[in-house]
Amino acid sequence: MYLSCSRPIVLRRCQPIWSCLKVHVRFNSSARNRWIDRQKNDFYTKEAKVRDLRSRAAFKLMEIDDKYHLFSKNSSQRVLDLGFAPGAWSQVAFDRTRPNGMVLGVDILPCAPPRGVSSIQANILSKRTHELVRLFFSKHFQLYKHDDLHQDHGYFRSVLEDKLQTLKQTDEYREIFSDDFNVKTNMLEEHPIDVVISDMYECWPQTSGFWNNLTNFAYDRMANTTGIADKDHFMSIDLCDAALVIAIDLLKVGGCFTCKLYTGKEDRLLESRLGKVFNKVHRFKPSASRNESRELYFVALGKKKTLTSFRFSLELKDIDETIVIRE
Numbered sequence: 001m002y003l004s005c006s007r008p009i010v011l012r013r014c015q016p017i018w019s020c021l022k023v024h025v026r027f028n029s030s031a032r033n034r035w036i037d038r039q040k041n042d043f044y045t046k047e048a049k050v051r052d053l054r055s056r057a058a059f060k061l062m063e064i065d066d067k068y069h070l071f072s073k074n075s076s077q078r079v080l081d082l083g084f085a086p087g088a089w090s091q092v093a094f095d096r097t098r099p100n101g102m103v104l105g106v107d108i109l110p111c112a113p114p115r116g117v118s119s120i121q122a123n124i125l126s127k128r129t130h131e132l133v134r135l136f137f138s139k140h141f142q143l144y145k146h147d148d149l150h151q152d153h154g155y156f157r158s159v160l161e162d163k164l165q166t167l168k169q170t171d172e173y174r175e176i177f178s179d180d181f182n183v184k185t186n187m188l189e190e191h192p193i194d195v196v197i198s199d200m201y202e203c204w205p206q207t208s209g210f211w212n213n214l215t216n217f218a219y220d221r222m223a224n225t226t227g228i229a230d231k232d233h234f235m236s237i238d239l240c241d242a243a244l245v246i247a248i249d250l251l252k253v254g255g256c257f258t259c260k261l262y263t264g265k266e267d268r269l270l271e272s273r274l275g276k277v278f279n280k281v282h283r284f285k286p287s288a289s290r291n292e293s294r295e296l297y298f299v300a301l302g303k304k305k306t307l308t309s310f311r312f313s314l315e316l317k318d319i320d321e322t323i324v325i326r327e
């Protein structure tokens, strides 16, 4: 399949030239104090504490949903939350799709998901991650909803990895990972993803789990806000493209998508890519998003049915390699 674009889209890998330059941005103590003061006096930060939400980001998704109605209750929606940690968006998604919704969070950093949410610690720029997500939402992976472990902690990557191993030699595996559109559609028929949400970018303030191997490399690999406008812009475009790739692959027809972007030169290119996949694309700046921040959300509604006519080729390699979407 090919996504028709005027030029190849190359997702720059998350260990760009900037990381070799070893630019260290240090904040002086007055800037740090200003940041702490701002956090202390921030309405949304206080409100998040009162409502037991994991971060103020929750209010951004609430605003998006209030305006564009991504979620619905009682319709067994399946939601994929990319860059879910610390988990405020997952809390909102879980709450707004209860009681039958199913939420999977993916994050490169380790984080215990909120109650009722499943999670994988993985890099979205890795092919393996796409496989695990596809497996999670396939009809061959059964969630035991009434099992206490799931209720309290969700399912973790190891469960999916084990399942993947046992499936490897079977026809089911070939069905899940087939490139044949009809086979793939059949595989997802019973369990398509209804909503993909992505708030991926700067790391969450991690307090534990540093022993984890993946984490030791994660800070090098992941995007992290630097204050260098161009870098933040291009890296966030890469993460949005990676989220879009998953949406093209696994989101149901009519499904919705939202992603965070740090604005810059390539906004319009991303917007036009989204326009090829969705019927409507909106730009939205929630009031919970700080005025001085360049962050913006694209909200894309109604995945098109005619996507098969798109020519879309995707080469996802493993962890340290580049994702390339070719014309």
Ligand SMILES: C[S@@+](CC[C@H](N)C(=O)[O-])C[C@H]1O[C@@H](n2cnc3c(N)ncnc32)[C@H](O)[C@@H]1O
Pocket: 014, 054, 055, 057, 058, 082, 083, 084, 085, 086, 087, 088, 089, 090, 106, 107, 108, 109, 122, 123, 124, 125, 199, 200, 201, 202, 203, 204, 221, 222, 223, 239
């Ligand atoms: C702003 S936080 C998300 C906050 C979250 N939406 C919430 O409501 O709690 C961005 C997250 O994106 C994750 N992230 C960044 N790059 C990633 C990547 N390549 N793969 C997976 N997650 C990534 C970071 O680890 C971080 O936890």
